[in-house]
Amino acid sequence: MTRTRTSGIASIMRARVWPLAAACLLVGLLPCAAAQATAAQQVHATQAWIRVLPGALPAGAYVTLRNDGDQPVQLTGAKSSSYAQAMLHQSSMSGGMSHMSGIGSLAIPAHGQVVLAPAGYHLMLMHAIAPVVPGTRVRLTLEFSDGSSLPVEFLARPANAIGPDSH
Amino acid sequence: MARVDALGQFSARDQDAILVRGDCRMLRVMNAVKPCRPTRHHHPLRSTLLLSCLALLAALALAGCQRSGALPLRLTNLSGHMPNLSFSLTDDQGKAVTASDYLGKVVLLYFGYTHCPDVCPLTLAHLHVVMQRLGPLADGARILFVSVDPARDTPEILHSYVTAFDPRAVGLTGSPRALERLSKDYRAAFSREPDQANGDYEVSHSAGVYIFDAQGRARVLASPAASQDDIVHDLHLLISQEAKP
Numbered sequence: 249m250t251r252t253r254t255s256g257i258a259s260i261m262r263a264r265v266w267p268l269a270a271a272c273l274l275v276g277l278l279p280c281a282a283a284q285a286t287a288a289q290q291v292h293a294t295q296a297w298i299r300v301l302p303g304a305l306p307a308g309a310y311v312t313l314r315n316d317g318d319q320p321v322q323l324t325g326a327k328s329s330s331y332a333q334a335m336l337h338q339s340s341m342s343g344g345m346s347h348m349s350g351i352g353s354l355a356i357p358a359h360g361q362v363v364l365a366p367a368g369y370h371l372m373l374m375h376a377i378a379p380v381v382p383g384t385r386v387r388l389t390l391e392f393s394d395g396s397s398l399p400v401e402f403l404a405r406p407a408n409a410i411g412p413d414s415h
Numbered sequence: 416m417a418r419v420d421a422l423g424q425f426s427a428r429d430q431d432a433i434l435v436r437g438d439c440r441m442l443r444v445m446n447a448v449k450p451c452r453p454t455r456h457h458h459p460l461r462s463t464l465l466l467s468c469l470a471l472l473a474a475l476a477l478a479g480c481q482r483s484g485a486l487p488l489r490l491t492n493l494s495g496h497m498p499n500l501s502f503s504l505t506d507d508q509g510k511a512v513t514a515s516d517y518l519g520k521v522v523l524l525y526f527g528y529t530h531c532p533d534v535c536p537l538t539l540a541h542l543h544v545v546m547q548r549l550g551p552l553a554d555g556a557r558i559l560f561v562s563v564d565p566a567r568d569t570p571e572i573l574h575s576y577v578t579a580f581d582p583r584a585v586g587l588t589g590s591p592r593a594l595e596r597l598s599k600d601y602r603a604a605f606s607r608e609p610d611q612a613n614g615d616y617e618v619s620h621s622a623g624v625y626i627f628d629a630q631g632r633a634r635v636l637a638s639p640a641a642s643q644d645d646i647v648h649d650l651h652l653l654i655s656q657e658a659k660p
């Protein structure tokens with residue numbers, strides 16, 4: 249910011265910035281200053297899909313999350329108007345046995361990515377409000393530990409799909 | 416030392432020890448300790464007996480090796496290490512079925528439950544691709560999805576579940592006792608995790624696919640890490656072996 253500089257140009261800029269700031273205050277709590285980006289602003293989602301199972305059975309949701317920010321972020325869960333509940337889960341193997349358990353949060357490293365994919369991390373979607381039809385898109389809102397949230401469109405795919413793309 | 420019962424099968428207790436060893440070598444060792452010992456008195460009848468004894472042993476050892484060795488199977492070999500397929504359950508049409516109803520088909524046995532949204536569907540989706548790759552041969556195989564959650568998995572739910580994956584998949588459920596017995600046969604343990612606040616619960620279960628030949632004999636195990644190519648390869652051999660004679 250120009251606050252510490254006292255050149256003539258800075259004075260002009262400050263003079264121009266003040267009315268702008270005042271306008272923002274009038275509008276409300278708009279983020280005027282270049283505050284640090286929220287998790288939702290620095291995370292980009294790709295390959296988002298849901299494996300739809302028949303009837304009222306729970307579904308698994310998968311997505312690749314890339315963090316373009318300089319700070320790691322924590323995914324804490326998701327919400328959707330299409331499902332009563334969405335939980336962050338991890339499947340794991342030990343001694344030839346497959347387990348599934350809830351996890352509180354999932355870190356996405358700075359300038360790195362995390363893949364939610366079958367047999368690993370996933371969002372478990374329970375109790376669909378209305379039947380979800382393969383081929384349609386379902387919006388899930390990803391939630392981060394800083395309180396920000398990111399709406400993502402997930403492609404509903406049939407039970408025997410292997411990944412996000414039909415082949 | 417492993418024990419062999421009248422049918423030439425290893426007792427369940429010894430399976431663990433045997434699983435890691437070469438089966439043919441093991442069979443020879445086991446046959447060698449059978450009571451066919453030469454005696455000091457070379458009675459002609461005794462000699463004949465001894466010779467036929469040895470011939471029988473050789474035949475047995477050969478048969479054992481041919482059974483597991485003739486087919487160059489790539490997945491984890493189970494031949495002779497696990498009991499033949501045997502169960503008495505209910506299929507996804509609500510019909511009482513036993514293992515003999517699937518004789519003549521190569522069986523892919525998998526334990527799971529329909530409320531499992533991640534690993535079970537992934538396994539079944541992979542098996543569907545495997546079946547597609549087999550082409551017309553796939554009709555010689557059946558995927559048997561055995562529920563480890565009989566409380567929630569009714570035949571109706573199982574039916575809509577398995578048919579969403581592959582037309583050659585069959586859902587099986589039954590009494591907790593019958594399911595436990597079948598899973599114990601293949602050391603495919605399962606356990607119900609504690610209920611969550613809303614009454615939902617998860618079930619931990621064995622993750623491998625047990626593959627039986629058309630005579631119901633356990634042949635190979637496809638672990639979750641097994642490649643699709645290897646599964647297609649082995650099924651191809653087992654199904655076409657059945658089609659030949």
Ligand SMILES: [Cu+2]
Pocket residue numbers: 337338348349370371372532533
């Ligand atoms: Cu899950």
